Amino acid sequence: MSRVREVADGVFQLSVMKVAVTVVMDGDRAVVLDAGYRITPARVRAFLETQGMHPRQVSHILVSHYHPDHIGGLRRLQLMTGAQVGAHPSEAPAIRGHEPFPNPFTTRPFDVMFGELAKAVTPQPAPVDLLLDDGAVIDAAGGIRVIHT
Numbered sequence: 001m002s003r004v005r006e007v008a009d010g011v012f013q014l015s016v017m018k019v020a021v022t023v024v025m026d027g028d029r030a031v032v033l034d035a036g037y038r039i040t041p042a043r044v045r046a047f048l049e050t051q052g053m054h055p056r057q058v059s060h061i062l063v064s065h066y067h068p069d070h071i072g073g074l075r076r077l078q079l080m081t082g083a084q085v086g087a088h089p090s091e092a093p094a095i096r097g098h099e100p101f102p103n104p105f106t107t108r109p110f111d112v113m114f115g116e117l118a119k120a121v122t123p124q125p126a127p128v129d130l131l132l133d134d135g136a137v138i139d140a141a142g143g144i145r146v147i148h149t
Contacts, residue, residue, distance in 0.1 A: 004047060014047055016040045019069045023047060026141040031060045032077065038123075040073035041080050058083040060140050062132065066091040066101065068123055075124040086130035086138060088148065097125025 003015040010025040014036075021040055022033040030053060032044060045055050058081035063071050066087070074095070078085055085095075093099040101122055130138070134148035 012047065014040075014043055016043050024141045024144075025051070026059070028053075029057055029059045029140065031062065031138075031140045031144065032058055032081075032083070033062050034064055034070045035061055035072065035074040035077045037069060037072040038076065041077040044073075044077060045080060055081045060084050060086060060130075060138060062086040062130075062138065062144065063091075063095070066095050066123075071095060071123045071126070073123075075126040078126050084129040085127055086132045087128045089131040089133060092128040092131060095123075095126055095128050 005013055005015075007013050007022075012023045012025070014021045014023065016036050016039065019036050019040075020034070021036045021044065023044065024031040024033065030048065030051075035041070036043075044058075048055055048057070058077075061074065061077055061081065061083045063074065063086065074085065077083075087095050094101050130136075132138075132146045132148075134146060136146040138144040138146070
């Protein structure tokens with residue numbers, strides 16, 4: 001079950017398994033910020049339908065970073081929407097499947113214990129169409145400016 005709240009006019013935050021996915025309405029288009037877990041695309045579709053929109057009206061999916069709770073549903077969401085995907089240049093190769101994701105567990109014994117778990121939750125490769133450098137402006141929702149943190 002996902003919870004939805006409007007955090008600003010036309011900006012909706014969907015909470016799916018305690019992970020926030022933001023949908024920014026832009027007239028008859030929408031932008032999705034982060035893609036959540038693998039189950040998230042179905043929740044995004046359901047939300048869009050409550051707004052009278054079709055998933056193909058999503059123009060962009062912009063990801064903040066490549067952790068599985070932010071891009072686990074990216075491949076499915078991109079296939080469902082046909083949207084352009086944007087990510088930071090340093091993370092795009094891993095998202096595309098061209099480089100392995102780093103193991104977030106680097107301290108023994110966690111690297112051994114959780115390394116296999118990390119492989120199990122590794123997201124499916126997804127296209128990255130836009131490289132989101134600091135200061136870039138995405139031509140959607142009145143102009144979304146990238147701030148690298």
